[in-house]
Amino acid sequence: MRPHHRTLRILGSLLLVAMGVSMTGAAPAQAASPTPLDRVIPAPTSVAPGGSPYRITRGTHIHVDGSREARRVAEYLAAFLRPSTGYRLPVTEHGAGGIRLRLAKGPFGAEGYRLDSGRQGVTLTAAGPAGLFHGVQTLRQLLPAAVEKDTVQPGPWLVAGGTITDSPRYGWRGAMLDVSRHFFTVDQVKRYIDQLALYKINKLHLHLSDDQGWRIAVDSWPRLATYGGSTEVGGGPGGFYTKADYREIVRYAASRYLEVVPEIDMPGHTNAALASYADLNCDGVAPPLYTGTEVGFSSLCVGKEITYDFVDDVIRELAALTPGRYLHIGGDEAHSTSHEDYVKFMDRVQPVVAKYGKTVVGWHQLTGATPAKGALAQYWGLDSTSAEEKARVVKAAQSGTGLILSPADRVYLDMKYTKDTPLGLSWAGYVEVRRSYDWDPGAYLPGVPAGAVRGVEAPMWSETLENSEHIEYMAFPRLPGVAELGWSSGASRDWERYKVRLAAQAERWNALGIGYYRSPQVPWDSAGR
Ligand code: ACM
Numbered sequence: 374m375r376p377h378h379r380t381l382r383i384l385g386s387l388l389l390v391a392m393g394v395s396m397t398g399a400a401p402a403q404a405a406s407p408t409p410l411d412r413v414i415p416a417p418t419s420v421a422p423g424g425s426p427y428r429i430t431r432g433t434h435i436h437v438d439g440s441r442e443a444r445r446v447a448e449y450l451a452a453f454l455r456p457s458t459g460y461r462l463p464v465t466e467h468g469a470g471g472i473r474l475r476l477a478k479g480p481f482g483a484e485g486y487r488l489d490s491g492r493q494g495v496t497l498t499a500a501g502p503a504g505l506f507h508g509v510q511t512l513r514q515l516l517p518a519a520v521e522k523d524t525v526q527p528g529p530w531l532v533a534g535g536t537i538t539d540s541p542r543y544g545w546r547g548a549m550l551d552v553s554r555h556f557f558t559v560d561q562v563k564r565y566i567d568q569l570a571l572y573k574i575n576k577l578h579l580h581l582s583d584d585q586g587w588r589i590a591v592d593s594w595p596r597l598a599t600y601g602g603s604t605e606v607g608g609g610p611g612g613f614y615t616k617a618d619y620r621e622i623v624r625y626a627a628s629r630y631l632e633v634v635p636e637i638d639m640p641g642h643t644n645a646a647l648a649s650y651a652d653l654n655c656d657g658v659a660p661p662l663y664t665g666t667e668v669g670f671s672s673l674c675v676g677k678e679i680t681y682d683f684v685d686d687v688i689r690e691l692a693a694l695t696p697g698r699y700l701h702i703g704g705d706e707a708h709s710t711s712h713e714d715y716v717k718f719m720d721r722v723q724p725v726v727a728k729y730g731k732t733v734v735g736w737h738q739l740t741g742a743t744p745a746k747g748a749l750a751q752y753w754g755l756d757s758t759s760a761e762e763k764a765r766v767v768k769a770a771q772s773g774t775g776l777i778l779s780p781a782d783r784v785y786l787d788m789k790y791t792k793d794t795p796l797g798l799s800w801a802g803y804v805e806v807r808r809s810y811d812w813d814p815g816a817y818l819p820g821v822p823a824g825a826v827r828g829v830e831a832p833m834w835s836e837t838l839e840n841s842e843h844i845e846y847m848a849f850p851r852l853p854g855v856a857e858l859g860w861s862s863g864a865s866r867d868w869e870r871y872k873v874r875l876a877a878q879a880e881r882w883n884a885l886g887i888g889y890y891r892s893p894q895v896p897w898d899s900a901g902r
Contacts, residue, residue, distance in 0.1 A: 407531035415860035417539035424534030425492040434471040442502035459525035485540025521884035545828025546859030547576035551835040553583035556612035570629035572856035578634040584644035593686040601645035638703025644671040669708030692729035705736035740769035755782040770825035810854030831855040849889035
């Protein structure tokens with residue numbers, strides 16, 4: 374064999390390897406055929422495959438129109454693609470072809486988009502930047518999972534040809550993180566935000582106060598954070614967000630098109646506040662800090678005026694930090710507050726939220742008082758919740774209270790999957806992956822008008838969860854299913870098909886370093902084959 378032939382052979386082999394093609398016919402490291410357009414979670418509204426794929430190459434540019442918002446999303450996309458592709462991917466306002474992000478009038482709504490892919494390029498079109506951002510998440514899922522890595526990968530970076538048109542079923546697609554039972558740092562919250570954004574979640578509800586810890590600085594009542602935030606379940610050091618920390622979370626969430634919904638839980642779940650200020654207690658005696666996991670033993674003193682000074686100050690300062698529309702006032706498990714006091718308290722506190730320009734959200738026990746006009750109630754009942762309690766929620770919905778659905782035996786991400794799950798609780802039962810996905814928010818509470826359901830939210834309570842690894846094991850693989858219930862039309866819900874799309878996500882989680890529960894209900898090993 375003459376040398377230059379040998380060189381050509383080697384080059385040819387390298388090329389084939391680079392394309393993910395194996396000489397021996399064994400499974401390639403990375404499939405060279407692109408991910409089908411319908412392999413996305415949440416399922417898009419409509420998918421029309423066809424035509425040639427687009428291939429991102431060293432020469433690809435990301436084109437934007439002149440708007441600052443489109444450019445910001447384009448920079449996010451470029452920053453995401455550069456490490457694994459190793460390409461420059463300049464963002465430019467000139468030229469054609471490549472990846473294009475366009476803002477244009479169209480039937481997309483505030484969060485929808487269209488993705489057109491073909492040999493010449495991929496174009497995302499949306500009416501607003503949130504739509505472009507969600508379209509970018511779809512594009513991300515259409516690329517090989519190795520795109521998630523932070524070192525250069527071989528590619529090829531193919532996007533299947535065709536068109537996706539997509540917009541959400543519900544405007545509220547939330548996830549809640551309990552930062553009170555265990556405190557999570559700003560970086561841990563950001564990590565979760567990035568995982569939520571991948572599935573088009575648009576609300577981050579932060580449970581900022583509870584018996585075990587007060588987690589947000591309040592200038593007018595400084596001991597709430599410095600003392601009330603000084604421990605957590607199990608007696609660890611706890612922590613709290615300074616106002617700068619909280620603003621950073623809000624900013625980061627907004628950069629991923631999530632709105633932060635802060636919660637101060639009242640009048641129960643308030644031991645950390647009561648421990649911080651003796652005057653807030655009816656008997657004037659501050660209880661000790663609490664590091665256990667019981668609920669229902671604490672209450673603000675409904676009959677004392679100082680309670681309302683406290684509430685006004687806290688809501689004023691929190692509202693000033695929060696650009697979003699909503700402020701959650703809790704209201705659950707107020708077992709140490711009489712019904713009469715509960716109603717009185719909510720009648721006084723809801724107008725304070727309105728005074729500072731926010732809309733009330735409360736756990737569904739709020740429907741046992743008089744929800745303010747425009748208030749939203751977050752339903753966290755179970756199949757076994759009493760008919761009377763459900764009827765109260767249904768009646769409130771019929772009278773105009775919007776509902777966020779978080780049924781605990783479906784979407785509480787801290788529930789164990791099975792009896793063998795090492796983390797989590799089981800008071801609402803075991804919640805395997807199918808159970809968390811296979812229900813219809815639109816028909817969940819019979820008698821609720823369709824328009825009253827504003828969406829779904831997956832709470833993550835942290836009695837047993839101490840770090841990101843714990844959060845991720847409980848969120849994955851259930852979180853993408855809740856995201857799909859919030860985004861995709863009810864008609865597309867099909868467990869048999871969904872579980873295949875879900876299995877295909879595992880490679881992405883592996884690339885992202887997300888440890889997940891390998892549910893036997895999901896055909897992991899068939900994914901993508
Ligand atoms: C709740 O789970 N207590 C809202």
